[in-house]
Amino acid sequence: MKKQVLRLALLCLGFVVAGWTLNAFGSGSMGAPGGHGTTVAGVLVALVVILLGAKIGGACCNRFGQPEVLGELVIGVVIGNLFLVGLDIFEPLKTESVLEIFAEIGVILLLFEVGLESRLGEMMKVGLSALLVATLGVITPFFLGWGVGAWFLPESSIFVHIFLGATLTATSVGITARVLKDLNKIDTKEARIILGAAVIDDVMGLIILAVFSGIIIGLGHAGEGLSSAGILWIVAKAILFLGGAILAGQLAYRPLFRIANRLRAGGMLLISSLAICFTAAWLANLVGLAPIVGAFAAGLVLDEVQYNDLGMAKKQSLAELLRPIGLFLIPIFFVYMGLKVDIRAFGQSQIIVFALILTAAAIIGKQASAFGVLGKGMDRFAVGLGMIPRGEVGLIFANIGAGLSIAGQPVISPDVFSAVVIMVIITTMITPPVLKWKFSRNDKA
Amino acid sequence: MKKQVLRLALLCLGFVVAGWTLNAFGSGSMGAPGGHGTTVAGVLVALVVILLGAKIGGACCNRFGQPEVLGELVIGVVIGNLFLVGLDIFEPLKTESVLEIFAEIGVILLLFEVGLESRLGEMMKVGLSALLVATLGVITPFFLGWGVGAWFLPESSIFVHIFLGATLTATSVGITARVLKDLNKIDTKEARIILGAAVIDDVMGLIILAVFSGIIIGLGHAGEGLSSAGILWIVAKAILFLGGAILAGQLAYRPLFRIANRLRAGGMLLISSLAICFTAAWLANLVGLAPIVGAFAAGLVLDEVQYNDLGMAKKQSLAELLRPIGLFLIPIFFVYMGLKVDIRAFGQSQIIVFALILTAAAIIGKQASAFGVLGKGMDRFAVGLGMIPRGEVGLIFANIGAGLSIAGQPVISPDVFSAVVIMVIITTMITPPVLKWKFSRNDKA
Numbered sequence: 006m007k008k009q010v011l012r013l014a015l016l017c018l019g020f021v022v023a024g025w026t027l028n029a030f031g032s033g034s035m036g037a038p039g040g041h042g043t044t045v046a047g048v049l050v051a052l053v054v055i056l057l058g059a060k061i062g063g064a065c066c067n068r069f070g071q072p073e074v075l076g077e078l079v080i081g082v083v084i085g086n087l088f089l090v091g092l093d094i095f096e097p098l099k100t101e102s103v104l105e106i107f108a109e110i111g112v113i114l115l116l117f118e119v120g121l122e123s124r125l126g127e128m129m130k131v132g133l134s135a136l137l138v139a140t141l142g143v144i145t146p147f148f149l150g151w152g153v154g155a156w157f158l159p160e161s162s163i164f165v166h167i168f169l170g171a172t173l174t175a176t177s178v179g180i181t182a183r184v185l186k187d188l189n190k191i192d193t194k195e196a197r198i199i200l201g202a203a204v205i206d207d208v209m210g211l212i213i214l215a216v217f218s219g220i221i222i223g224l225g226h227a228g229e230g231l232s233s234a235g236i237l238w239i240v241a242k243a244i245l246f247l248g249g250a251i252l253a254g255q256l257a258y259r260p261l262f263r264i265a266n267r268l269r270a271g272g273m274l275l276i277s278s279l280a281i282c283f284t285a286a287w288l289a290n291l292v293g294l295a296p297i298v299g300a301f302a303a304g305l306v307l308d309e310v311q312y313n314d315l316g317m318a319k320k321q322s323l324a325e326l327l328r329p330i331g332l333f334l335i336p337i338f339f340v341y342m343g344l345k346v347d348i349r350a351f352g353q354s355q356i357i358v359f360a361l362i363l364t365a366a367a368i369i370g371k372q373a374s375a376f377g378v379l380g381k382g383m384d385r386f387a388v389g390l391g392m393i394p395r396g397e398v399g400l401i402f403a404n405i406g407a408g409l410s411i412a413g414q415p416v417i418s419p420d421v422f423s424a425v426v427i428m429v430i431i432t433t434m435i436t437p438p439v440l441k442w443k444f445s446r447n448d449k450a
Numbered sequence: 451m452k453k454q455v456l457r458l459a460l461l462c463l464g465f466v467v468a469g470w471t472l473n474a475f476g477s478g479s480m481g482a483p484g485g486h487g488t489t490v491a492g493v494l495v496a497l498v499v500i501l502l503g504a505k506i507g508g509a510c511c512n513r514f515g516q517p518e519v520l521g522e523l524v525i526g527v528v529i530g531n532l533f534l535v536g537l538d539i540f541e542p543l544k545t546e547s548v549l550e551i552f553a554e555i556g557v558i559l560l561l562f563e564v565g566l567e568s569r570l571g572e573m574m575k576v577g578l579s580a581l582l583v584a585t586l587g588v589i590t591p592f593f594l595g596w597g598v599g600a601w602f603l604p605e606s607s608i609f610v611h612i613f614l615g616a617t618l619t620a621t622s623v624g625i626t627a628r629v630l631k632d633l634n635k636i637d638t639k640e641a642r643i644i645l646g647a648a649v650i651d652d653v654m655g656l657i658i659l660a661v662f663s664g665i666i667i668g669l670g671h672a673g674e675g676l677s678s679a680g681i682l683w684i685v686a687k688a689i690l691f692l693g694g695a696i697l698a699g700q701l702a703y704r705p706l707f708r709i710a711n712r713l714r715a716g717g718m719l720l721i722s723s724l725a726i727c728f729t730a731a732w733l734a735n736l737v738g739l740a741p742i743v744g745a746f747a748a749g750l751v752l753d754e755v756q757y758n759d760l761g762m763a764k765k766q767s768l769a770e771l772l773r774p775i776g777l778f779l780i781p782i783f784f785v786y787m788g789l790k791v792d793i794r795a796f797g798q799s800q801i802i803v804f805a806l807i808l809t810a811a812a813i814i815g816k817q818a819s820a821f822g823v824l825g826k827g828m829d830r831f832a833v834g835l836g837m838i839p840r841g842e843v844g845l846i847f848a849n850i851g852a853g854l855s856i857a858g859q860p861v862i863s864p865d866v867f868s869a870v871v872i873m874v875i876i877t878t879m880i881t882p883p884v885l886k887w888k889f890s891r892n893d894k895a
């Protein structure tokens with residue numbers, strides 16, 4: 006025990022040294038010839054800090070029986086807020102846009118891996134449950150959020166209250182997917198329902214966001230509002246994308262892989278799969294969905310059993326090939342998420358009460374989704390807990406709200422934005438320990 | 451055969467469609483929320499284009515028995531110059547700075563892998579040969595380049611001629627390392643000599659560059675020239691780094707890995723190795739060496755046999771874990787290198803003769819290094835051929851020369867720069883087929 010603490014302390018020391026060098030010679034100041042804003046030297050140090058940090062956090066959480074992802078989030082929060090105690094050596098990390106791209110590709114790969122591990126047929130079997138879970142998990146937090154808004158901000162317009170409700174609807178499935186993977190529970194029926202519901206949820210969130218943004222923009226500029234045809238088009242686009250992607254994938258990927266397989270070149274299986282994953286993620290983004298939804302759909306379509314038939318996976322399966330890339334990139338996403346948390350938000354006493362009630366609405370609202378789970382012997386509570394995290398999706402909603410205004414006032418004022426940030430932090434941070442507790446209780450029972 | 455052409459055509463079609471979308475919705479225009487210049491959507495499409503392109507090029511080269519890396523370079527040149535025939539759909543790729551970082555990390559990983567496959571002891575055995583090869587491979591092209599400069603540019607200052615000689619000294623080992631890997635020749639004595647010589651070469655190039663830049667800057671500003679103490683310091687720094695890194699690595703990495711091993715967290719072996727590799731690459735950059743030299747040194751230090759003893763590699767060896775990450779990132783480097791080639795340089799008739807003679811000097815000059823190979827039964831010619839490519843290192847030299855001036859005139863004028871670019875393109879592109887030809891002739895003999 007003593008030895009392990011010493012080891013951890015040594016690793017932390019190396020980590021601080023890396024941070025110091027990052028600050029002293031990092032982004033921008035060191036010159037890779039060419040003179041771009043982002044230098045490879047800066048990125049290298051940033052990667053070392055983030056990867057070491059992720060492992061330190063993960064190892065600490067492992068010691069206390071918590072999912073590693075919690076440690077990655079916490080270490081991110083710690084790194085991101087050291088400037089509050091005067092230690093600003095890690096500040097350059099926050100402005101390193103390349104890291105953000107690495108992080109985004111990391112979470113895309115995570116959902117691709119999760120999609121690969123899920124079977125389309127199995128997903129379809131829980132389709133109705135997922136639809137009900139998603140619907141309840143959107144409607145309840147929406148009205149709860151609306152209510153909290155109306156109660157706390159009576160002087161604001163009804164649209165502010167509605168928008169506040171809308172920010173509570175989204176589910177950020179990255180955290181839950183990672184926890185389920187860490188706990189080896191990704192292959193359960195509950196996991197499939199959560200994943201399916203999160204995809205449907207994203208489509209619903211997209212529609213809600215489009216509708217309310219359209220209405221609010223329409224309030225300001227008469228005639229420029231969103232027509233019902235426009236709303237229908239958004240809905241149609243999203244559904245067409247998901248249906249089309251799965252159908253096209255089912256039809257096209259066998260010939261595609263057959264082509265790829267005949268073209269002898271190193272790493273064909275890995276590269277063609279990555280190309281399919283990235284294309285799907287990009288297409289999802291194009292129709293306004295989260296890129297991770299596309300990556301998940303791509304993973305669903307690429308069925309391991311089938312590409313084995315095509316003679317692609319001679320030595321290593323696709324999942325094995327993807328694992329090291331995921332090990333490298335996925336922690337970057339979670340540390341980066343933690344990094345963006347400014348814990349000063351918790352110090353603003355005038356909004357902390359509002360924030361906590363909003364958080365309660367967000368958590369309780371998603372528990373209603375548990376009633377959407379059909380069938381016997383299912384752990385409804387676990388599904389409800391898995392739907393809790395809002396992650397970056399909630400922030401994106403709030404961000405858009407902050408950019409819209411009614412009668413010169415932003416729909417989401419800075420104070421309300423801080424409250425939303427607190428809600429996102431809490432819902433994101435409590436999910437790993439709570440899910441872990443739920444599943445380990447089940448295993449004992 | 452017909453079928454394969456059809457398949458290739460189909461893949462190319464998908465590739466053009468990806469390019470079109472890249473242009474229509476790519477970098478900058480598509481909005482990942484947050485409003486950064488580089489969006490994840492743009493990067494995703496760029497990655498799809500580059501990865502598919504690399505595989506198409508690699509597969510074509512495989513058909514004709516050429517190393518895949520040649521195909522990656524050629525496809526890069528093709529993509530990069532399609533704008534000449536009015537097809538500018540791939541132009542956004544060139545300004546995607548994230549791609550450049552991916553490419554740089556790709557080549558860092560390549561040299562790290564090569565370092566892992568080399569044994570420090572084996573490298574030491576050919577140390578004297580490598581030193582002689584490097585020395586001859588620096589001195590001969592240097593004087594040849596000087597001579598070509600004096601002959602073609604008699605009106606220029608002697609420093610211009612010297613600088614031109616200096617641009618011919620560097621060796622870009624990335625290409626050769628990749629070809630040797632593609633041909634399964636990385637474990638030969640010749641390969642070890644080339645790799646060792648390339649590292650020493652980089653140190654020598656660094657010194658030459660520093661010395662001549664110092665002298666030229668000193669010409670302009672009396673008293674600001676490089677002192678001999680300054681030169682000594684540059685030399686000392688480089689040697690200290692390499693020696694220190696290998697020594698420190700030998701002493702420190704066992705305890706480091708032991709710490710890492712006891713901290714239970716997923717992917718510890720991979721992540722701690724990547725952290726060591728990135729740190730070494732960054733340190734090399736810090737002392738003015740190429741990052742790949744640091745990555746190679748890190749790979750040399752991490753000896754597979756030894757970390758197996760530490761109980762790290764339970765399921766997969768480090769080389770196996772790194773392979774997929776390399777498959778993903780390494781082709782990006784070579785396609786990106788091709789992408790930066792502007793073939794219009796070949797159209798300028800007034801400089802093409804000068805460029806071709808410079809290229810001849812560059813190639814012949816490096817053949818002299820073959821005489822540095824000691825011992826019997828060695829393929830001296832193969833070593834000389836392996837030292838040919840100048841790659842990005844030659845361009846970096848020329849770039850620095852273009853930034854220096856004597857009496858108001860840049861040391862490397864735009865015309866001379868174009869000639870250097872042509873020299874770099876030719877030396878880089880001929881190496882894969884020529885090395886392949888040499889080794890397959892040996893195998894037949």
